[in-house]
Amino acid sequence: MNVPRELIVSKPFLWVNPSKNKELTLDQTDMERARADWDQFSPLLEALFDNPTIDSELKTLTGVHIWRPAKAHWLKEDSALPVAGSIKARGGFFEVLSHARELALKEGVITEEDRMSDLASRMDFFREYSLHVASTGNLGMSIGLMGRSLGFQVYVHMSADAKEWKKELLRSRGAEVIEYDGDYSEAVIRGRQASEKDPKGYFVDDERSLRLFWGYSKAGYDLQAQLPDNITEEHPLFVSIPCGVGGAPGGIAYALKALYANRVHIFFAEPLEAPAVLLGMATGKGEEIRVQDIGLTGKTLADGLAVGKPSGFVCEQMEEVLSGIYTVKDEALQAMQYRLFQEEGIKCEPSACAGLLLPYYMSTEAGKAYLEKEGIREEDIRYVYWATGGSRVPDGIFREQLEEGKQVLKEHPDIFTIE
Ligand SMILES: Cc1ncc(COP(=O)(O)O)c(C=O)c1O
Missing domain, CATH: 3.40.50.1100 (Rossmann fold)
Structure with a gap:
């Protein structure tokens, strides 16, 4: 069985998907239907919550990552989605x-x-x-x-x-x-x-529901409406999304790939001890394998991502879509949660910060090899980091989490570096 060694020894790394298909065209029927349904639900959302749409802002980062040689650093702020505050x-x-x-x-x-x-x-x-x-x-x-x-x-x-x-x-x-x-x-x-x-x-059913999957997919259209027209293969999007069972990032990835084809590269981020989708995809076993089967605990402070067994349906859907998946240390999430609030004033829970770590993985050997193979220069990339939850975290708990993140950064200033 093909289990990447880094998974077994709990070492953060970027797994590049060998099955990504550059010629892929995806059927848009279901995502279009879901978008039409969302439109139909709009008056009901307005009546219930004074809010006709469930979407978030796309923010330009002004502190985090700005020293990196990319064309843009954007944050999709699903952490502040109306009513529930998460993706x-x-x-x-x-x-x-x-x-x-x-x-x-x-x-x-x-x-x-x-x-x-x-x-x-x-x-x-x-x-x-x-x-x-x-x-x-x-x-x-x-x-x-x-x-x-x-x-x-x-x-x-x-x-x-x-x-x-x-x-x-x-x-x-x-x-x-x-x-x-x-x-x-x-x-x-x-x-x-x-x-x-x-x-x-x-x-x-978080593992199998098609309604959930197509519901998430509307985010593809939402993002498209916020992006400039000049997204090209030479100046592409690199989107990174925190991943648990796979449904939310999977639905969004599907829609973005359908809309942008080779102009988008999509990465998921999973905790070191709970890389359920990575394990399912890399081994080809989908939902037939759990992280516990390779000696991992499945335990992480990233509660939203604490999943040991992936959605088999999502693993299949992502086979030719996804560029890769990287694994992150809990401490790096804590440190990023602190930095994001310090530099941008954005409130996220630890799970929600995993997407922000993508640039560090693009600097690894695997990341550089990916860019070279795709013929992309890092300075031409538009990063979209999906922030997936946090606006509803009670203030007292959030302050405690920030203190922990600050401490991690103090003790490990190089916590983001991936060897
Ligand atoms: C904050 C946050 N981010 C990401 C995810 C991942 O979504 P999924 O489990 O559908 O992969 C979750 C799931 O609950 C979450 O709570």
């Missing part, structure tokens, strides 16, 4: 809204001609139905906040890694949080079982 809102909201519309049409609560915003006041109807979801935290928040706003009963099955404040927030909104000692994969199995026993239950 998982894109898929999570989409799935709940799609399910709510389907139920309402089936039971005659609305007709195809009615406005979706009428559903904002039909809690009496949705109260009869329940949603189940397994989560390391942020997907649960997205399903919980949207589900409860519409009136659903919501059960969030949480792994041991989930943060206490996320559980408290969900409980305060009337969601039921069920906690497990085990890891994320166990929470998924238990959540699926609970939902099967519930006749009016619906399971949001």
Whole structure:
């Protein structure tokens, strides 16, 4: 079995995907349909949250990385997405809204001609139905906040890694949080079982859901609308996205590749001890292999990325799309969280900072070889770092995290350097 040595010895590295296909053209039917559905949901989002779209700003970094020889350093601020404050809102909201519309049409609560915003006041109807979801935290928040706003009963099955404040927030909104000692994969199995026993239950399946995947994909159009027209193969985008089970980064990567083809290069970032998608893709085993099978713990302070077994569906979808995946130390995430706040005033949780580390990996032998093979100079790159969560972290906890990050940087000023 082809397990990269660096994974086994827990050494941060860039894995370059040997199967990336330069001739690839991707079918855009599903992503276009999802975009049209999002448009249809807009009046309902407005009625529920005074906010018709779930999108974030694209910011130009003014401190972090500016000394590097790139053409641009942009940050896609999904950490501040409306209502849920994380990338998982894109898929999570989409799935709940799609399910709510389907139920309402089936039971005659609305007709195809009615406005979706009428559903904002039909809690009496949705109260009869329940949603189940397994989560390391942020997907649960997205399903919980949207589900409860519409009136659903919501059960969030949480792994041991989930943060206490996320559980408290969900409980305060009337969601039921069920906690497990085990890891994320166990929470998924238990959540699926609970939902099967519930006749009016619906399971949001982070590992397999197509609704989630296409919901995330709208981000491709959102980013395209914010970018200049002059993205070319010589002046391409290098996009890096933190990755857990793979759904959110996978849906976004698919859409960007469909829209930009060879003008975009997409990288995922995973924790050293939980490189689930890297392991699934490098070995070709997809969801048939867990990080624990090669002696890793699956444990990381990056709670959103604490996943041991990838989505097999996403591993397949990414086979010809992805440029590579790099692994990061927890301490580097803490240090980047601190730097991002110090230099840009942007609030992110540790998981959300993994994307910002890509330039350090482009300076490694593997990174340089990739650039040479693709015929790209680093000074021509437009980096897009996907910041994936954090605006809802309570201030007291955030300040403690910053202190830890500051300490890491003080003790290890070279924490970002990859040998
Ligand atoms: C902050 C954050 N970033 C990235 C991800 C990765 O998303 P996925 O698990 O779909 O790969 C998550 C997942 O919960 C997350 O919470």
